[in-house]
Amino acid sequence: MGGSDPHSALVDNHSLHIHTMSQWPTNNGALPKLFRSFMLLLKPVIQFITLLWFLCVKIKAPDVFIVQNPPSVPTLVALKWASWMRQSSVIIDWHNFGYTLLALSLGRSSRFVAVYHWIELHFGQFNPNHTNRATVLYDQPPEFFRPAQLYEKRKLFFRIKKDMFRLNSSIDCISYGITANDMQDPNTTIFTNKIGDNYQLRQNRPALTVSSTSWTPDEDFGILLEAVMMYDRRFAALLNENVSNGDEVFWKDVDEGKTFSYPRLLFVITGKGPEKEKYEEKIKKLNLKRVAFRTMWLSPEDYPLLLGSADLGVCLHTSSSGLDLPMKVVDMFGCGLPVCAVSYSCITELVKVDKNGLLFSSSSELADELMMLFKGFPNECDALKTLRNGVLETGLSARWATEWEANAKPLISKVIAGDLD
Template sequence: MGKRGRACVVVLGDLGRSPRMQYHALSLARQASFQVDIVAYGGSIPHEAVLNHPSIHIHTMAQPRFIQYFPKILYPVTLLLKAFIQFTMLLWFLFVKVPAPDIFLVQNPPSVPTLIAVKWASSWRRAAFVVDWHNFGYTLLALSLGRNNLLVSLYRWFENHYGKMATGSLCVTKAMQHELDQNWGVRAKVLYDQPPEFFRPALLEERHELFCRVRKDLCHPIGVYDFISRELENQELNETLFTTKFNADISLKQNRPALVVSSTSWTPDENFGILLEAAVMYDRRVAARSKGSETAEISEEQHYPNLLFIITGKGPEKEMYEEKIKRLNLRHVAFRTMWLAAEDYPLLLGSADLGVCLHTSSSGLDLPMKVVDMFGCGLPVCSVSYSCIQELVKDGKNGLLFSSSSELADQLLILFKGFPGNCDALMSLKAGAMETGSSGRWATEWEDCAKPLITQVVSQIADS
């Protein structure tokens, strides 16, 4: 498609935690027949489809970790020093180490120094420069420094100035497209996140094998002893928390806990406290109901299950919330935090009963990719409500929206009443999630929205 047949994907972050850019790389290789160089930080392991593709080449940059030991009082100086080191490293990789491409595709944010370095490299190597706008970098910086901080204003200027220099732009929502057009002078094409083919409902055998693999992660953490811990102690070798295997036949347990999954980056733009408060409310209401029904048998239609919340992800506030979880002392709710292999994460979503999303967006203009993945697995979602979330979550069809912990607790009680066999509200949302997930896939969305733009900008550069 291009004069050199090569593309460079730039991610100033952990590639394994940047799924959209991994999918871009796969599509550039599979659907546009490019040789693809990825310049990114290491850390988490990318998906095996990326690692094993013969046309994808990963160039890993070293992170300037020594900066984290600087005192907090020097935070502004630390930011500038970190940006300078990153800038120098990016120039080395983009000008020297990576073969000259037809196109640079860069994730934004972070904006500084990424957009500057990629713009300079694209001019020097006569390549197209495409920005994929996931959010606005200055709004993320404002979470820690405040909107009126001078560094935030300077950051916004750089983001705006160099963002407008791009040969082409993609973005994740119509709301962001409108903001870029009206207030930034950037014409962007919407490329909605869509799940790739490996996000799908898990088979019974896959569920059983997954829960056998993560058994150690489900065993009680230090300082926690809950209903999950007790059940695992008394388990047979042929069973998991959710499944039983007899000879070659695998079945779901009728008395299994409901599995609720949430993925978080443990950052200030996701208030995990809402989920903890909702869990406490659910636990108290179910405990009170159980106490009031000690002398009478509860029918299946009136039954409320125990809940297991599995929280995946890495981030700065994880340890703080793990300490809070230890102090909850809940009878009918348990929490486990873990980091899964890229191949196991879709299986977990495909095995769950409900997803919870606490993402609110620093700009209010992006959408949580985790919800897209959940829908790909046919998993309904309870999501925090904010300005553009209804572009993705259709309240009452494929999920529910909440604004407080009490609303989320009410939704958990409504959805899990009669679980597992008589929860009509949950089954209705599941059908909607399945419909949403099957209506679009990443390869189709990329072919229709991103490929024409990339073809156009590469041709413009080649003809100039």
């Protein structure tokens, strides 16, 4: 219902017809508490009626409904009614369990969670007189998730320059020394500059790290904040012990007899959700010297470019059910981006340690990984280069179209033909 605009590849596809439903108002905070409770109860009822109108009246009767779960309420209830009324089959993409997500905020013992679980279990079983078939379909990135070319990076960084530089707010290690003229200069960004007729990446650029989040309880953003504070403190300790040169600090590696540097870190956090403002306030109070954060919402066209331009991805997703894999990591791999991800039960199906990424279970482990991966940035960070090469070797071959043809399409064909009995 409403929400974000789809990618232009979907909008421009004449085989697809997008029906947009009105989004439920979200600015209910100023309402009296009793009225807010009434609105929460009214919301699923209105959504249920709206869904039935679209599924049963506004669109033509399909051979099969395909729906992603969660949300289960009121989606699965409305879909069961609609499939019965229109004699259509149903395929559910069990992306996760809705009741386990609800339990993160209300607790497993909550009666609301128990009711939600019953609804999900009862209405998630379609065709009771036939065999319910399950097929594993791994998320894969579409073709537009790919490594970005230098000219694409330059154009992207110029488009989001105002989000990167914050002249009217507190100055950090990214905005320091930036003037209004710099903001208007099309040849200069944080990461690129123009030498003669050619553009190139800056040697003293910050390391760009991206984390995509829905700002929900199943992603503990506090782990990242603690990790960057550790990075900042360790950097300060190195600064006191070694030689500082402009934007970098150099130190002697006694074992290898080499000189290495550590970069400033710029974390770009994309996404929107209920806990965003809470963590933005926490970020403002960190007083970091060598690390900066930017939160933003990018267009469907710019988001893949950002991933394809970054140096490292961080995934904070911890599955509420322990069964789902984060699509954001799939997208990062599609863009050739290595990932540091929170460790949980099935994540190793996706993140192969020391091949395409690293896992962590605590903020100190993530801080260690940041120090290790960005040692010698941008030219001598061998550990980061090894992971990127691993992603490029294995992560660009599997695409959504291939996975669809191999697993989803045959299942849909059998459902339509009624061959699943």
